[in-house]
Amino acid sequence: MISVSIPSQLSSYTDGATRVSAEGSTVGEVLDDLDRRFPGLKFRAVDEQDRVRKHMRIFVGQEETRDVKRPLKDGEDLLIFGALSGG
DSSP states (O other): OEEEEOOGGGGGGGTTOSEEEEOOSBHHHHHHHHHHHSTTHHHHHBOTTSOBOTTEEEEETTEEEOOTTOBOOTTOEEEEEEOOOOO
16 A cells, blocks of 8 residues: 655545555556546646656655656555746
């Protein structure tokens, strides 16, 4: 089981939950599992070509990844963040 931190801007998809559990052996599989339970969530983080959107950041533990094929181990933490921008 993977523990996933959901950013506040996506918590409307998870009924307000900011931490959920998901199944999967890669980042993409975890996002697919989340999307089955919380439709639309994956599309906000990953585009149609399975690329992490420019305004989103995904971390496995403290390591950022932009690769949805990155393997995960049971018990790891996946963190999804909305990147901040300004002017």
